[in-house]
Amino acid sequence: MARVLILGGTSEARALAALLVALPGVEPVSSLAGRLAEPARPEGEMRIGGFGGATGLERWLAAQTITAVVDATHPFAATISRSAAVATSALGLPLLVVRRPGWTERDGDDWRRVPSLTAAAQLLTELGSGRSQAERVFLTTGRQDLAPFASLARHWFLIRSIDPPDEPLPARHEVFLARGPFTLDGERALMRQHRIDVLVTKDSGGALTEAKLTAARDLSLPVIVVDRPPALDAPVVETANAAAEWVASVAN
Ligand code: NAP
Numbered sequence: 001m002a003r004v005l006i007l008g009g010t011s012e013a014r015a016l017a018a019l020l021v022a023l024p025g026v027e028p029v030s031s032l033a034g035r036l037a038e039p040a041r042p043e044g045e046m047r048i049g050g051f052g053g054a055t056g057l058e059r060w061l062a063a064q065t066i067t068a069v070v071d072a073t074h075p076f077a078a079t080i081s082r083s084a085a086v087a088t089s090a091l092g093l094p095l096l097v098v099r100r101p102g103w104t105e106r107d108g109d110d111w112r113r114v115p116s117l118t119a120a121a122q123l124l125t126e127l128g129s130g131r132s133q134a135e136r137v138f139l140t141t142g143r144q145d146l147a148p149f150a151s152l153a154r155h156w157f158l159i160r161s162i163d164p165p166d167e168p169l170p171a172r173h174e175v176f177l178a179r180g181p182f183t184l185d186g187e188r189a190l191m192r193q194h195r196i197d198v199l200v201t202k203d204s205g206g207a208l209t210e211a212k213l214t215a216a217r218d219l220s221l222p223v224i225v226v227d228r229p230p231a232l233d234a235p236v237v238e239t240a241n242a243a244a245e246w247v248a249s250v251a252n
Pocket of ligand 1: 007008009032033051080081083144204
C-alpha cells in the first residue's frame with residue numbers, strides 16, 4: 001500500500017483525495033493547517049495542524065511510512081511548500097506540486113501587479129485620480145494578511161474573509177464574513193453597494209473567487225494584484241486529475 005501525503009486546504013487537494021481513495025493500492029492522508037473553524041473535509045484519512053517545520057515534517061513522513069508527497073496547498077502558502085521540498089529531498093521521496101494557474105489580465109482590465117502585500121498597501125496611498133480618490137477599498141487578501149494595511153488611516157476598507165480577521169486592522173473598516181464561490185451579480189452588487197473605488201487581491205487563481213475581477217472590469221475599477229511567491233524546484237501540475245495520474249505512476 002502506497003501512503004501518499006496530500007498537503008491540502010484547497011479545492012484541488014480535496015478533489016485529489018477523492019480520486020486517490022478510489023485508486024487501488026493507494027492510501028491518501030490529507031493534512032490541513034487548521035486555519036479555518038469549519039474546514040471542508042476531504043475524503044479518506046485526515047490530520048490537522050503544523051508539523052514543526054521541515055524537520056518535524058521529515059520525522060512525521062518517516063514515522064507514517066509515507067511514500068510520496070503532493071503539495072496541493074494555496075499558492076501563497078510558501079512556508080509549508082518549502083518544508084515539503086526540504087523534507088522530501090532529505091528522505092529521497094517524490095514530491096509533486098499542484099498549482100492552479102494564476103489569473104490573466106483581459107481587455108478592459110486595469111490591473112496593477114505588485115510583489116507583496118506591503119507594496120499593495122504602499123500603492124493604495126499613491127492611487128487616486130480626479131474621478132476617484134481610491135479611498136474605498138475592497139480587501140480580499142484573507143484574514144491573516146491585513147497588518148500591512150492597518151496604518152492606512154485615510155482609506156475605508158471592506159474586508160472579506162471566511163473567519164474573523166486577525167488584528168491589527170485599519171481604523172476605518174467593515175468586516176464581511178463569507179466563503180466562495182461568489183457570483184458575478186453578487187460581486188457587482190457588493191462593490192456598488194459599498195461604492196468601492198479599488199479592489200485588492202492576491203493572485204490566487206481559480207474559478208471560485210474569480211468573479212470579483214470580472215465585476216471590477218465591468219465597473220471600470222482598478223485592481224491591485226499581489227504576485228505569487230516564487231515557485232520552488234519541483235514538478236508542477238495544474239489539476240487534481242493530473243496529480244492522480246502522477247500518484248498512480250509513482251505508486252506502481
Ligand atoms: P504557510 O505560511 O505556508 O504555513 C505556515 C505554517 O502552517 C507552516 O509552516 C505549517 O506549520 C503550517 N501549515 C500550513 N499548511 C499546512 C498543511 N496543509 N498541513 C499542516 N500544516 C500546515 O501557509 P498558511 O499560513 O496556511 O497561509 C499562508 C498564505 O496562504 C496566506 O496568505 C493565506 O491567506 C494563504 N492561504 C489562503 C487560503 C485560501 O483558501 N484562500 C488557504 C490557505 C492559505 P509547521 O511549520 O509547524 O509545519
